[in-house]
Structures are given as structure tokens and as C-alpha cells.
Amino acid sequence: MTTHTGHTAAIPATKVIGTAVYNTSGEHIGTIEDVMLDKLSNGIMFAVIGFGGFLGIGEKFHAIPWSQLDYQEHRAGYVVPFTKDQLKAAPAYSINELAGADGEKARDASYKYYNVEPYWF
Amino acid sequence: MTTHTGHTAAIPATKVIGTAVYNTSGEHIGTIEDVMLDKLSNGIMFAVIGFGGFLGIGEKFHAIPWSQLDYQEHRAGYVVPFTKDQLKAAPAYSINELAGADGEKARDASYKYYNVEPYWF
Numbered sequence: 424m425t426t427h428t429g430h431t432a433a434i435p436a437t438k439v440i441g442t443a444v445y446n447t448s449g450e451h452i453g454t455i456e457d458v459m460l461d462k463l464s465n466g467i468m469f470a471v472i473g474f475g476g477f478l479g480i481g482e483k484f485h486a487i488p489w490s491q492l493d494y495q496e497h498r499a500g501y502v503v504p505f506t507k508d509q510l511k512a513a514p515a516y517s518i519n520e521l522a523g524a525d526g527e528k529a530r531d532a533s534y535k536y537y538n539v540e541p542y543w544f
Numbered sequence: 545m546t547t548h549t550g551h552t553a554a555i556p557a558t559k560v561i562g563t564a565v566y567n568t569s570g571e572h573i574g575t576i577e578d579v580m581l582d583k584l585s586n587g588i589m590f591a592v593i594g595f596g597g598f599l600g601i602g603e604k605f606h607a608i609p610w611s612q613l614d615y616q617e618h619r620a621g622y623v624v625p626f627t628k629d630q631l632k633a634a635p636a637y638s639i640n641e642l643a644g645a646d647g648e649k650a651r652d653a654s655y656k657y658y659n660v661e662p663y664w665f
Contacts, residue, residue: 433589433647436557436579458557460579465588465610465663467581468554489586518556526554542586 443500444472444492446507455492455501456484459526466542468530471521474510483515486533490542505537513537564621565593565613567628576613576622577605580647587663589651592642595631604636607654611663626658634658 436458444453453474461468469486492501505513514532521529534541557579565574573595580589590607613622626634635653642650655662 432582432584432645433580433643433651434583435592435643436581437561438643439581440558458579458581459554460557460560460588460610461553462555462615463553467586467588471556489581494583522554522556522559524553530554 439470442494443498444487445495445498445500445502446510447502447504448507449498450507451500452503452507452510453485458489459486459521459530461543464543468526469533471518482517484518484521485510485513485515486521486529488534488537488539491537491539560591563615564619565608566616566619566621566623567631568623568625569628570619571628572621573624573628573631574606579610580607580642580651582664585664589647590654592639603638605639605642606631606634606636607642607650609655609658609660612658612660 439458440455442455443451444455446452453472455470456473457471459468459471467489469488470492472485472487474485487503491503493503494500495502514529514536516525516529519525560579561576563576564572565576567573574593576591577594578592580592582589588610590609591613593606593608595606608624612624614624615621616623635650635657637646637650640646
């Protein structure tokens with residue numbers, strides 16, 4: 424993430440999971456359901472965001488690059504620099520598609536969609 | 545991590561947390577209590593290993609570099625390439641020392657102790 428929060432650099436995964444996520448307009452768009460870790464490197468693959476009924480896509484999740492999550496203390500949540508429309512059109516996956524072998528596919532497609540530089544090169 | 549498990553590269557943090565950890569002699573030495581994430585980079589800072597009463601140091605935890613955790617299917621747990629004596633003498637920290645500003649100190653000391661190349665350079 425790009426901001427220093429209280430001058431700390433470390434955050435436990437258990438503290439990240441369950442945190443609310445907002446978009447740039449301040450709309451509450453979901454919750455961090457999990458954090459996907461790369462077994463074969465030291466990289467945080469992506470955050471798994473659940474949007475509930477908001478996008479009307481049932482149990483689908485978005486794979487948001489870790490670097491795009493900006494914690495804002497006054498909101499007690501993360502803000503992602505994406506509009507509602509961008510998120511609506513973003514790739515969405517089931518939990519099975521995100522874990523296991525397909526995690527990489529979701530990662531690659533999502534980084535491309537959000538135009539975020541890959542960490543794995 | 546260095547091994548491919550079932551040809552998967554992605555693992556959710558919630559699945560890692562609670563997994564047993566063994567040492568090279570096959571001794572059960574603890575449990576993964578949390579995974580510490582780096583807010584300012586894309587790095588997995590370290591795994592937080594609780595050793596319970598094993599080391600007789602109460603509520604202290606070890607910060608084990610992610611790259612040192614090798615999942616072994618037949619054990620349904622991670623194996624770390626450290627002896628009992630190495631682990632007994634390893635740096636140990638309270639949860640407060642591991643989170644927040646002190647996470648980096650624990651990380652630096654632990655990577656040095658375990659002789660693991662830093663990911664943050």
C-alpha cells in the first residue's frame with residue numbers, strides 16, 4: 424500500500440480480513456474476505472474483495488492488487504482508486520477460481536484490467 | 545515457498561493460518577498464528593509461528609520468513625529447515641512487537657538469524 428498509517432509497515436492478515444472497502448466516491452463497495460498469497464514467491468498475490476449483493480453477481484469476488492488498497496483512518500477502511508462502473512465491469516471469480524491453479528489466471532487478468540504493474544516480473 | 549503443491553501457486557491467508565509447523569526432525573513445533581503483510585510493498589513480511597508451551601516462553605512468537613515454509617502434504621503441515629536448538633535460540637516477540645512499527649525490527653532480526661536473504665532489497 425502506498426500510505427504510512429501511524430508509521431507502521433506491518434499488518435497481520437487477520438486484521439486486514441473483514442475490513443471495509445470504499446471506492447473513490449466514498450461508496451462502501453465491499454469487504455476484504457481474504458488475502459491470496461503466492462506460494463512460490465514472497466508476493467502478496469491480491470486481496471479478495473467480496474461485494475455482496477452490490478454488483479448482483481452472487482458469490483463472485485474481485486482480485487484487487489495489494490498496492491491499490493489505501494487505508495484511510497477516518498473511514499476505518501480501505502479505499503480503491505476505481506469508479507463504480509470500473510468495478511462493475513471488472514473480472515469476478517468464485518473462491519475456487521481464485522485459489523489453486525486458477526489464482527494466477529485471476530491475478531493476471533485483474534492486474535491487467537486495473538492497469539497495475541505486475542510484481543512478479 | 546519453494547514447493548509446488550498440487551500445481552497451485554495461490555493460497556488464501558485464511559487457509560495458511562492454523563496450519564501445523566514441524567521441524568526437520570519431524571517434531572511438531574507450533575502453529576501458524578498469522579501472516580504479517582508489508583503495507584508499503586507487495587511483500588509477505590513473515591509467518592507468525594506460535595510455539596505454545598514448547599519453548600517455555602509464554603506468549604512469544606517467531607517471525608519465520610515465508611520462503612522457509614515448505615508444505616508437506618503427508619504431514620498436512622509446513623516444515624521449516626531449522627533444528628530444535630536453532631528454534632530455541634531464535635528471536636521471539638510478543639504480538640505487539642510483531643505488528644506496527646516494530647514488525648520491521650522483528651523481520652530484520654529474524655531474517656538475519658535464519659540467514660535468509662531479505663526480499664526488501
